[in-house]
């Protein structure tokens with residue numbers, strides 16, 4: 629019998645002191661070689677409901693202070709919430725640009741500068757609006773001993789994906805932090821075309 633290569637693997641963990649608090653970082657890798665990380669803060673029991681955020685990589689928002697999207701603000705707010713609560717988990721998935729990659733996201737931004745919205749730009753480039761997979765979250769949460777979660781998101785696809793993987797989503801916590809004049813239109817499109825649960829008054833002109 630041939631042994632099948634696992635689709636995802638845990639690699640290693642280490643301390644990660646940050647400006648927000650002292651986290652731990654845990655590395656995971658897909659069979660394709662794609663790397664992902666999880667951050668954990670504090671301790672919990674197997675039976676606890678753990679506050680988590682599943683965050684997709686956004687180099688421009690997360691690391692370069694871009695206000696074109698809400699990613700950087702949400703990342704910081706989610707980590708701050710974990711520190712305030714005393715425990716929590718961030719699953720940081722390296723699927724930049726909703727899965728199309730960094731340079732294609734820049735191509736999509738170029739089309740948006742010329743008037744398309746975020747979904748039209750993806751489609752113009754030959755991609756679906758959202759190409760992300762959340763399958764690796766199951767292994768990440770198992771490794772971190774998390775069974776029940778309170779998920780910080782406005783994205784119903786993330787709730788559905790976790791439930792499909794057998795993770796109990798006890799509650800969804802809205803995270804509508806970081807709506808700016810530069811990203812109002814993007815947030816409106818996410819709400820109207822991708823089903824995000826933002827209150828419409830947040831992006832009204």
Ligand SMILES: Nc1nc2c(ncn2[C@@H]2O[C@H](COP(=O)(O)OP(=O)(O)OP(=O)(O)O)[C@@H](O)[C@H]2O)c(=O)[nH]1
Nearest residue numbers: 683684685686697723724725726736746781782783
């Ligand atoms: N293709 C494309 N991707 C974008 C654009 N703006 C932001 N992104 C990507 O969208 C993703 C946003 O991911 P998340 O922060 O997980 O957020 P979300 O799916 O909007 O859901 P929330 O949990 O509610 O924040 C990141 O991968 C960004 O790089 C855009 O205009 N086009």
Ligand SMILES: [Zn+2]
Nearest residue numbers: 686689697699
């Ligand atoms: Zn972003």
